[in-house]
Amino acid sequence: MKLNVLIVDDENELRKSVASILKSIEPQLEVEFIISEATNGLDAVQQSATQFFNLVLMDVRMPEMDGLTALKQIKDNDPRTFVLIMTAHSNLNDAVTAIKEGAYDYVEKPVSSDKLFEVVKKSLEAVEMVKGLTASKPIFDDDIESDIESNFKSDIVGQNSKMKDVFSLIYKLCKVETTVLIRGENGTGKELVAQAIHFNSAKKSGQFVAINCGAIPENLMESELFGHEKGSFTGAVERKIGKFQLANNGTLFLDEIGELKPEMQVKLLRVLQEKKFTPVGGNREVKTNARIIAATNRNLEKMMEDQDFREDLFYRLNVMPIFLPPLRERPDDIETLAENFLTKFSKIHGKKIESIEPNCLDIMKKYRWPGNIRELENIIERAFIVESGNKMTIHSLPDHMKQSSHDEQESEISIQVPTDSLLDFEAYKEKAEKEFIISALKANKGKINQTVAQANIPKNTLLRKIRKYNISPKDYSDN
Numbered sequence: 268m269k270l271n272v273l274i275v276d277d278e279n280e281l282r283k284s285v286a287s288i289l290k291s292i293e294p295q296l297e298v299e300f301i302i303s304e305a306t307n308g309l310d311a312v313q314q315s316a317t318q319f320f321n322l323v324l325m326d327v328r329m330p331e332m333d334g335l336t337a338l339k340q341i342k343d344n345d346p347r348t349f350v351l352i353m354t355a356h357s358n359l360n361d362a363v364t365a366i367k368e369g370a371y372d373y374v375e376k377p378v379s380s381d382k383l384f385e386v387v388k389k390s391l392e393a394v395e396m397v398k399g400l401t402a403s404k405p406i407f408d409d410d411i412e413s414d415i416e417s418n419f420k421s422d423i424v425g426q427n428s429k430m431k432d433v434f435s436l437i438y439k440l441c442k443v444e445t446t447v448l449i450r451g452e453n454g455t456g457k458e459l460v461a462q463a464i465h466f467n468s469a470k471k472s473g474q475f476v477a478i479n480c481g482a483i484p485e486n487l488m489e490s491e492l493f494g495h496e497k498g499s500f501t502g503a504v505e506r507k508i509g510k511f512q513l514a515n516n517g518t519l520f521l522d523e524i525g526e527l528k529p530e531m532q533v534k535l536l537r538v539l540q541e542k543k544f545t546p547v548g549g550n551r552e553v554k555t556n557a558r559i560i561a562a563t564n565r566n567l568e569k570m571m572e573d574q575d576f577r578e579d580l581f582y583r584l585n586v587m588p589i590f591l592p593p594l595r596e597r598p599d600d601i602e603t604l605a606e607n608f609l610t611k612f613s614k615i616h617g618k619k620i621e622s623i624e625p626n627c628l629d630i631m632k633k634y635r636w637p638g639n640i641r642e643l644e645n646i647i648e649r650a651f652i653v654e655s656g657n658k659m660t661i662h663s664l665p666d667h668m669k670q671s672s673h674d675e676q677e678s679e680i681s682i683q684v685p686t687d688s689l690l691d692f693e694a695y696k697e698k699a700e701k702e703f704i705i706s707a708l709k710a711n712k713g714k715i716n717q718t719v720a721q722a723n724i725p726k727n728t729l730l731r732k733i734r735k736y737n738i739s740p741k742d743y744s745d746n
Contacts, residue, residue, distance in 0.1 A: 269299045270391070271318065275311040275325035275334070276353065285324060285353075285378055293566040296391060308337030310362045315341045315348065322390060323350045324374075335365055342369045343554065346508075346515045347474070349735045351388045353378060366506060367496060368551055427597035433460070435587055440706075441467040446539070448524075448584045449562040451591030454639030459523060460589060463517040470558050473517025474509050475507055481526035488531050490547050493538075499548020514557035524535040524584065525565030525576065559584070593634040594643065595723070601632050603640065604640060608647035611658070616651045623659040630661060634668055637720040672709050701736045705743075713744035 272289060274282045282304050289300045303320070305311040309332040311325060323341060327334035338350055350363040352373040362373035366644030374386045374692055440447055441464055449457045457475060465475045483491050510519055512603065521527075527535065539559060540542045543552045561584045570576035605623060613619050616669065623631075652665040661669065707722040718740075719726045 268297065269301055270321040271303070272300045273303045273305060273311060273314060273323045273325075275305040275308065275329070275337070277306055277326065277329045278526075281326075281353075281376075281378070285383070286377065288380050289387070292378060292387070295384065296388060298391065308332030308334055311337050312340045312344070316342045316503045318570050319345055322387070323348055324353055325350060325355050327358065327365060335368060335516050336360070338365055338368055338370055346512045346553070350394070351386055351390060354584060367549060368452045369553070369743050410671050426605045427592070429592040430597060430600065433589060433591060436587075437463055437467075440464050440587060440589075444469065445557050446558070446584055446586045447560045448586075448588045449560065449591065450588055451562075451564060452639055453564050454641030455591040455593060456640055457591060458520060460591065461518070461520045461560040461562065464560060465520075465558070468518075468558070470517050473557075474514055475520065476514040476557075477520040477522060478510050479522045481523035485528050485531075488528070489534065492531075492535070493544045493548035493553075495551075496549045499546075503548065509544075509546060511538065511555045511557055512553055515555050517557060520556040521559065521561040523563060523565075524561040525563040525567055525570060527576070532577045532580050536577065536583060537584045539580075545599050547586060594639045595634075597641055600631040602628060603644065604643055605647055605659075609645050612651050613649050618651055619657055620650060620654060620659050624661065627659055627661045627664065630664060630668060635721045635723065637717070667712070668712055672689065697736075699733065701738070704732050704736065704738060708738070708743045709738050711743075713740035713742070715740060 274285050276282050276285075289302060290646050293299060303314060303318070304581070305314055307329045308325070311323065312332065315323070324335065325334045334352065338352075341348055341350060345506075349371040350365075350369065352362050352370045352377055354362045354365075356372055359373075359375075362370075367374065371390055372386050437460060447461075447464060449460050451457055461477070465471060478491060480488070488508060490503075490509065492509050492511055492514055494507050494608050495503050497503060497506045521535075534544075538555065542556065543554045551641045567576050567581055571578050571581060581687075594604075602623070605628070609620050609623075631643075631646075638645070646664065646668075647659070649665070650659040653663040654660065662735060685687055703722075705726070707718045711717040711721055715726065715729065718724070722729075723741050732738075
C-alpha cells in the first residue's frame with residue numbers, strides 16, 4: 268500500500284530525520300511512504316490544495332503560517348487527511364489545542380522511531396477504515412440515456428415499466444446534487460440505487476458512506492454521525508471521525524431514516540440547513556459538503572401525523588423521491604434477476620447451475636416475495652447447496668414456497684367451480700375470503716405478521732376476518 272505523506276517543519280534536519288524514520292518502519296507497517304516536505308504552514312496548505320495527502324506530520328510553531336492555522340485549512344481542503352502534530356514536551360498545550368481543532372494525534376519531539384511507529388500505526392488503521400468505506404461502483408455507460416436499463420452495471424435490473432421509470436430518474440439525479448429520498452420495502456435495492464447515483468455523479472471522487480439509522484443505539488448516533496473528541500464521554504478513549512466528515516465532498520447514505528429519534532432529527536435538520544456541525548465534546552464547527560441520500564421502508568406521512576417524524580425534516584429530504592416497486596409487482600423481472608444471481612454464485616461457489624426448470628420458475632413468479640430481491644438472492648444461493656445437477660429445480664425451493672403454490676392452486680380450483688349452493692354472491696364471496704385467509708395462514712405457519720406481509724393484507728383487516736370466520740391461527744402453526 269502506497270501512502271502520500273507531507274512532513275511540515277521549518278527545521279531541515281528534523282524533516283530529514285522524520286523522513287528517514289518513516290522509511291525505516293515501512294517493512295513493519297507493510298506500506299510505502301511517498302514523502303513530500305514543506306517548510307511552513309503556508310507551503311503545506313498550498314501543497315494540500317493540489318495534492319491529496321493521507322498523512323501530514325506538522326510542527327505548530329513556524330514562520331509565515333503556524334501549524335494550527337494550517338491545520339484548519341488542510342482539513343477544509345480534504346477532511347480525509349490525517350494530521351499528526353509534532354511538538355516539544357514543554358509545548359504540549361499546543362498539541363491539545365490542535366487535537367481539539369481536528370488533528371488526529373501528536374508525537375513529542377525529539378521524534379524517536381518507537382514513538383513515531385506507534386502513532387503512525389494507529390493513524391494507518393484509521394486511514395484503512397476511510398479507504399474501506401468505498402463500496403462497489405455501479406457505473407452507467409456513456410449512452411445510458413438512450414438505453415438506461417441495459418447499460419446499468421449493477422444488480423439492479425429490470426424490463427418492468429416501473430423499473431424503467433426508476434432508471435430514468437436515477438439518470439437525471441446523477442446530473443444534479445439535490446437531496447434524494449428512496450422509498451420501498453426491505454430488500455428492494457435502496458442502497459444499490461444510492462450507490463448508482465453517487466458513482467455516476469460529480470461526487471464520485473469522494474467517499475460513499477453508508478449508515479443504518481436503525482442499527483445504531485440512540486446514545487451513540489450523534490457520535491456516529493458527527494464524531495467525538497477524546498475524553499468527551501465515558502469510553503471515548505480516542506478521537507473519532509463522524510460519517511458526515513468522512514463523506515465530505517462525497518455522499519452520505521442514511522438508511523432507515525424513519526428509525527431516527529426526534530432529538531437526532533432536529534440535529535440532522537440543522538446540518539442539512541447550515542452545512543456544518545460540531546463533534547461531540549468539541550468546540551469547533553466542521554463544514555460538510557456531503558450529498559444526502561436517505562432511504563426508508565416506513566410510512567413517513569403516517570409518522571408525521573403521529574408526530575414521530577418532523578415535517579420540516581421530511582420536506583428537506585423529500586426534494587426528489589424515488590419509489591422502488593416490490594418484487595411481487597414486477598414478476599417479469601424475476602427470471603432476469605435469478606439468472607444474474609446464478610452467475611454471481613457460480614463464481615463464488617465454483618459450481619455451475621445453468622438454468623431454472625420451467626415449473627420451478629413458474630412457482631417463483633407466482634410467489635409474493637415478502638423479502639423482495641434479498642429473499643430471491645437467498646433462494647438462489649440455497650440452490651447451490653441443495654442441487655447436485657446443473658439445473659435449479661422445484662426441490663431446491665423452501666417448503667413454504669412450495670406450500671404457498673399448492674394452496675394457491677387449490678384456492679383457484681375452489682373459486683373457479685362454485686356449486687349451486689354458492690350461487691348467492693355474498694355467500695360465495697365469504698367462502699372465497701375465508702379460504703384465502705386459511706391458505707395464507709397455512710403458508711406462513713399461523714404467524715400473523717408474516718401473513719400480513721406475504722398476503723398484502725392490513726393487519727387490522729386480517730384480525731377482523733379471523734374473528735368473523737372463527738379461524739384459529741394456532742391450528743396452522745408448527746407447535
